[in-house]
Amino acid sequence: MISSRHTTKIRPDEIIFRAGTGVFAVLIIGVVAAIAFELYRQSKLSIYHFGWQFWQTDSWDPVAGEFGARPFIWGTLYSSILALIISTPIALGIAIFISELAPGRLRLPLVFLTELLAAIPSIVYGVWGIFVLVPFVRQLEVNTPEWLKVLPVFKGPPLGVGMLSAAIVLSIMVIPFTSSIAREVLKAVPQAQREAAYALGATRWEAIRMALFYARTGIIGAVMLGLGRALGETMAVTMVIGNTPQIAASLYAPQYTMAAVIANEFSEAAQELYLHALVEIGLVLFIITLVINMMSRGLIWSLGRQKNPRRARRILSTPAPESA
Amino acid sequence: MKRDLLRKIVSHAIVFLCAAAVLLALIPLALVLFYVVSQGLSSLNWAFFTHMPTPVGEPGGGMANAIVGSLIVTGLGAVLAIPIGLMAGIYASEYRGSRLAAAVRFAADTLNGVPSIVVGVFAFGIAVVPFQRFSAIAGGVALGIMMLPLVTRTTEELLLLVPPSLREGALALGATRARAVFTVVVPAALPGILTGILLALARVAGETAPLLFTAFNNRYFTTDLRQPMATLTVQVYYYANSAYPDWQRQAWAGALVLVAMVLTCSVLARFATARMERMQRGA
Secondary structure, three states, X not given: OOOOOOOOOOOHHHHHHHHHHHHHHHHHHHHHHHHHHHHHHOOHHHHHHHOOHHHHOOOEEHHHOEEOOHHHHXXXXXXXXXXXXXXXXXXXXXXXXXXXXXXXXXHHHHHHHHHHHHHOOHXXXXXXXXXXXXXXXXXXXXXXXXXXXXXXXXXXXXXXXOHHHHHHHHHHHHHHHHHHHHHHHHHOOOHHHHHHHXXXXXXXXXXXXXXXXXXXXXXXXXXXXXXXXXXXXXXXHHHHOEOOOOOOOOOOOOEOOHHHHHHHHHHHOOOHHHHHHHHHHHHHHHHHHHHHHHHHHHHHHXXXXXXXXXXXHHHHOOOOOOOO | OHHHHHHHHHHHHHHHHHHHHHHHHHHHHHHHHHHHHHHHHHHOOHHHXXXXXXXXXXXXXXXXXXXXXXXXXXXXXXXXXXXXXXXXXXXXXXXXOOHHXXXXXXXXXXXXXXXXXXXXXXXXXXXXXXXXXXXXXXXXXXXXXXXXXXXXXXXXXXXXXXXXXXXXXXXXXXXXXXXXXXXXXXXXXXXXXXXXXXXXXXXXXXXXXXXXXXOOOOOOOOOOOOOOOOOHHHHHHHHHHOOOHHHHHHHHHHHHHHHHHHHHHHHHHHHHHHXXXXXHHHO
């Protein structure tokens, strides 16, 4: 590589090239900064008018001038965590199966199918959710045994739309994300680790457990990246969660999420304060996903760095057309 | 002895559970595809592509305006995102060790993680508020921002895969850096980059949330970029939430068109990648 130290002078065309492409590089950083700035600017009114009270109030009634965003935080966190509980074991199972167990011929088709699950647009999951999943969940709720209904999570009328439907749709959508990153993370585990385990007489599962332990930070990172996806998911959730701002423990209760309230009410928000309140919800959603993504990328990166920095970058890259 | 047996049983059980997890994930995929195809096919006809929406209660009609709208808005996004993403990707791979390259990588990954609805709010702020109207341009801005990190990272990753000997050969022949990059390195990676762009287009064309309050919706056919414009995804959203069976059927048809588009792009990309891998192995 040519370094400027050894050349007597830098060629002018080099400067033009570097500046010419560098401008676009800076532009991308500028977009991220502009998003943060614009969200703040458009929500100032609400931030200064309500302060912290905004996030501690339970009632959301824009017509009456009541703006309390706590139900949305609750709905977003509750649905995402439920989705994580459902999706994590399945996603890890898929990752282990594809990277450790599946015969070579099966590997590529399975990767393709899981990627297809990620490629289906959110709105399609929403349509399917409304017309297929919600009626199914309603049947499930109608047939809840009486002794289960004593528990607060199973209380309430069987509507179909609600937290349970949202969590199921979300987990379907998160599975491919978590599993593809966990798969890449497992691929970064040196083969010698597994061979050593086998040499010591480990069973298959014990060898896999070694690999999982070796890759634990990356696995946690993969799960958190899935969480980031779930928190921001909009359309499919909006269509099945019931859009009712309330804090309820029940899986059957219709609730609301941060992304859903923006999607539903943004184009109707006529007063300025109303609009700013919605943008403030967007700003907080932006900050939460930003922090979660940064943390998870840090975890995955720290794992890959030990042996092979190139590898770490490849795992982190956006889904590029690469094979198993 | 007994302990070993137990270990073996546990091991087999876990292997079984992992295979079961794969099947469990394939069930929703199969269900979604089955319902979209069966419900969609029965409502899909030629009129869906060529006719305009009809008022409530009047049967027939199609989504001609929304399909054209989707193409226009996605195209606008591509026109915005592809040049910027390509150049930024070239910078990130050419000056890979530099601090700015690391910052670009970080910014692109961050942008990729921003929820699409938040991108919509941002596009509303910069492209709708100043002009006081929803417009196709605002929708294009939103989709362009969604595409930007995908194009940047794909370009960078694929340029890094080009063998250094190619670049060194060009430089040794006296080519300037710009010349080596644009005539040797980028062309070598171009098939891969185009595949990546195709996948990015497919992903962005299926987005709904960023369009809800940027391109908004329009009952009429328009190609005026300063007007609100109907798109396939937003139309499907409104129809699916409506109470009219006719509209709901059309929502299924729209979903089928979207899935067919995504599937076609994925298969094409899969073939292209397989071909490239064969070429690389052969070389």
